[in-house]
Amino acid sequence: MIRRVLPHGLGRGLLTRRPGTRRGGFSLDWDGKVSEIKKKIKSILPGTPCDVLPDTSHLPPEHSDVVVVGGGVLGLSVAYWLKQLENRRGGMRVLVVERDHTYSQASTGLSVGGICQQFSLPENIQLSLFSASFLRNINEYLAVTNAPPLDLQFNPSGYLLLASEKDAAAMESNVKVQKQEGAKVCLMSPDQLRNKFPWINTEGVALASYGMENEGWFDPWCLLHGLRQKVGVFFCQGEVTRFVTSSQRMMTTDDEMVTLKSIHEVHVKMDHSLEYQPVECAIVINAAGAWSAQIAALAGIGKGPPGTLQGTKLPVEPRKRYVYVWHCPQGPGLETPLVADTSGAYFRREGLGSNYLGGRSPAEEEEPDPANLEVDHDFFQEKVWPHLALRVPAFETLKVQTAWAGYYDYNTFDQNGVVGPHPLVVNMYFATGFSGHGLQQAPGVGRAVAEMILEGSFQTIDLSPFLFNRFYLGEKTQENNIM
Amino acid sequence: MAAPWVSLRLVAPMWNGTRGIHRLGGAVVPEGNQKKERKMLQFLNNHFYDVEALRGYLLQREMSKVHLKNRSFTWLEEQHGPYSAGAFFILKQGGAVKFRDKEWIRPDKYGHSSPEFWNFREVPVEAVDASDCEINYEGLDNLLLLKELQSLSLQRCPHVDDWCLSRLYPLADSLQELSLAGCPRVSERGLACLHHLQNLRRLDISDLPAVSNPGLTQILVEEMLPNCQVVGVDWAEGLKLGPEEQPQDTASPVPA
Numbered sequence: 103m104i105r106r107v108l109p110h111g112l113g114r115g116l117l118t119r120r121p122g123t124r125r126g127g128f129s130l131d132w133d134g135k136v137s138e139i140k141k142k143i144k145s146i147l148p149g150t151p152c153d154v155l156p157d158t159s160h161l162p163p164e165h166s167d168v169v170v171v172g173g174g175v176l177g178l179s180v181a182y183w184l185k186q187l188e189n190r191r192g193g194m195r196v197l198v199v200e201r202d203h204t205y206s207q208a209s210t211g212l213s214v215g216g217i218c219q220q221f222s223l224p225e226n227i228q229l230s231l232f233s234a235s236f237l238r239n240i241n242e243y244l245a246v247t248n249a250p251p252l253d254l255q256f257n258p259s260g261y262l263l264l265a266s267e268k269d270a271a272a273m274e275s276n277v278k279v280q281k282q283e284g285a286k287v288c289l290m291s292p293d294q295l296r297n298k299f300p301w302i303n304t305e306g307v308a309l310a311s312y313g314m315e316n317e318g319w320f321d322p323w324c325l326l327h328g329l330r331q332k333v334g335v336f337f338c339q340g341e342v343t344r345f346v347t348s349s350q351r352m353m354t355t356d357d358e359m360v361t362l363k364s365i366h367e368v369h370v371k372m373d374h375s376l377e378y379q380p381v382e383c384a385i386v387i388n389a390a391g392a393w394s395a396q397i398a399a400l401a402g403i404g405k406g407p408p409g410t411l412q413g414t415k416l417p418v419e420p421r422k423r424y425v426y427v428w429h430c431p432q433g434p435g436l437e438t439p440l441v442a443d444t445s446g447a448y449f450r451r452e453g454l455g456s457n458y459l460g461g462r463s464p465a466e467e468e469e470p471d472p473a474n475l476e477v478d479h480d481f482f483q484e485k486v487w488p489h490l491a492l493r494v495p496a497f498e499t500l501k502v503q504t505a506w507a508g509y510y511d512y513n514t515f516d517q518n519g520v521v522g523p524h525p526l527v528v529n530m531y532f533a534t535g536f537s538g539h540g541l542q543q544a545p546g547v548g549r550a551v552a553e554m555i556l557e558g559s560f561q562t563i564d565l566s567p568f569l570f571n572r573f574y575l576g577e578k579t580q581e582n583n584i585m
Numbered sequence: 586m587a588a589p590w591v592s593l594r595l596v597a598p599m600w601n602g603t604r605g606i607h608r609l610g611g612a613v614v615p616e617g618n619q620k621k622e623r624k625m626l627q628f629l630n631n632h633f634y635d636v637e638a639l640r641g642y643l644l645q646r647e648m649s650k651v652h653l654k655n656r657s658f659t660w661l662e663e664q665h666g667p668y669s670a671g672a673f674f675i676l677k678q679g680g681a682v683k684f685r686d687k688e689w690i691r692p693d694k695y696g697h698s699s700p701e702f703w704n705f706r707e708v709p710v711e712a713v714d715a716s717d718c719e720i721n722y723e724g725l726d727n728l729l730l731l732k733e734l735q736s737l738s739l740q741r742c743p744h745v746d747d748w749c750l751s752r753l754y755p756l757a758d759s760l761q762e763l764s765l766a767g768c769p770r771v772s773e774r775g776l777a778c779l780h781h782l783q784n785l786r787r788l789d790i791s792d793l794p795a796v797s798n799p800g801l802t803q804i805l806v807e808e809m810l811p812n813c814q815v816v817g818v819d820w821a822e823g824l825k826l827g828p829e830e831q832p833q834d835t836a837s838p839v840p841a
Binding site: 123260314436522 | 639640641707722752780802
């Protein structure tokens with residue numbers, strides 16, 4: 103019935119419109135019309151021609167309810183969930199400010215793209231499980247009419263974590279926690295490992311944990327693109343250079359004076375110019391990844407005597423990590439999971455053509471300089487290849503094809519994310535510091551931050567161990583399984 | 586089988602876009618007339634909020650229909666045993682089941698089937714033919730109740746994708762035959778999860794449009810499952826042949 107009505111009603115209507123009338127929205131030659139109007143005004147007005155009707159399309163809006171600093175997967179996830187969970191459709195204006203629209207240094211695009219549930223903290227496991235179900239149903243969450251369905255290129259091959267003698271007990275208790283939370287992980291002895299994956303050399307391996315479902319790797323660009331194209335959010339390319347705050351001195355219940363700040367303006371500076379736009383806002387979300395500490399410093403977080411709450415800085419700093427791609431024709435077959443060795447080296451298959459990619463986290467003393475994203479090939483030769491060749495003998499004859507480097511937004515305190523509001527700067531919320539597992543926790547964290555903003559507390563997954571307060575109180579929420 | 590397809594067709598001719606959401610890139614090539622309709626639809630969608638909202642609503646309705654079909658029947662397990670519960674789910678979807686030492690049970694054209702299988706509490710289900718059924722990831726909960734399944738056919742199931750394949754490992758002890766021919770969403774990444782099924786003797790992976798390189802995938806899957814006969818693609822198809830050479834007709838069937 104509807105099928106027959108629509109083409110008749112609208113089709114005939116469109117054909118009988120006369121040319122020159124406005125169809126819903128701007129007419130098609132808006133830029134041409136504007137330049138004509140400008141010429142007319144210039145010819146009419148006396149004196150030197152000034153720039154009338156300046157073009158401000160590149161500037162962000164002057165008012166916005168929420169400003170998300172950082173347009174990576176975490177920032178976009180928070181923006182997406184804010185729009186999903188708002189009470190009225192179109193009730194919130196969300197502005198995402200991203201400094202580099204090519205995402206050349208953003209951790210999201212340079213990431214290996216893995217998702218796994220093999221953590222020691224229950225909150226991390228739940229976040230990862232939710233993210234897996236988000237990715238599985240991504241075409242329901244991020245459906246946009248007229249756009250083709252998203253293909254995440256998800257490889258459900260799982261993660262295989264190897265543990266030496268001294269880590270075996272920790273791994274067993276971790277797997278127990280993971281099973282309790284609902285992750286499908288199983289423990290394997292060295293004999294079972296050799297049966298299942300004959301290309302592994304089990305020397306030095308006491309125990310292994312293998313994720314069977316909801317684990318693997320996917321294409322992070324696709325997720326980023328899917329989140330971006332879901333309409334409803336304003337995007338702006340610019341850099342946040344200043345927060346204009348106002349302070350209030352208040353008395354706590356213990357009769358202490360405390361200065362609470364709130365940000366009411368964000369200055370967004372345009373690329374390659376001094377032009378900036380002050381954006382009035384109610385809430386600021388710090389999702390700037392490796393550069394979150396700079397944004398926090400702009401808001402005055404950490405400016406105070408050390409040891410006090412005012413003096414507690416955001417302990418997130420950029421750490422450079424390398425990823426190498428190599429070709430090995432005799433390497434492990436199609437069933438290869440992402441293998442994480444006892445030494446910290448990891449690798450996974452890439453595509454059908456015997457290519458593999460992997461790397462290793464350097465020790466604290468060998469941390470490379472994060473000033474640029476140059477790749478150090480000697481690191482592979484000396485620190486990664488020997489471990490890979492030991493674990494998989496076929497990798498003795500590999501050939502490195504390419505390599506790249508990316509940043510971890512590394513939380514130097516306890517390598518877990520910072521989520522939630524700051525106690526003193528009342529309208530800044532953090533969603534950063536995930537030290538290498540931000541991509542796999544992004545959907546869950548985005549939802550948690552949106553719940554915190556809209557409801558005032560975490561509703562689905564309780565991320566209270568990840569609040570900012572722990573840096574001041576000194577309570578570490580340590581995660582033991584970091585790659 | 587018959588019932589779900591008819592309802593889709595009622596909605597399909599105008600709303601080719603909604604059906605497009607469910608089918609992965611380009612499996613169905615639009616002809617001239619359909620192309621014009623699709624362009625008109627896209628134009629309307631971009632210019633009118635009402636059209637966009639209506640299409641969004643219809644899409645949500647299609648998705649909730651699939652969810653309804655795949656709701657959980659595990660509560661039947663206490664009363665009737667896992668085999669009958671799983672069989673009920675398959676028959677409701679329009680598939681066919683075969684209990685051990687019994688005949689195939691298929692639903693008739695109205696979707697009803699004979700109630701005799703409710704009595705088979707202890708008899709395991711040997712084979713399931715779920716071709717053209719709308720089983721998705723959640724529906725597999727019900728299918729995995731059938732612990733001693735030996736043969737599973739998921740041919741042309743539109744919602745079976747790589748995630749679903751990663752869930753098949755509980756059937757590893759018994760599953761000997763698996764057919765995934767014609768599933769539009771299965772790619773080589775999902776096929777990599779089949780290495781858990783070590784008892785598999787026959788695997789059919791013909792006509793998978795989402796697999797990027799069928800010949801190479803066939804070789805890699807054969808390496809992964811050494812005891813299994815992998816049917817589907819003629820690996821010579823992927824090779825570039827010279828103008829004088831003719832493709833040799835080998836034992837495995839060439840997909841249409």
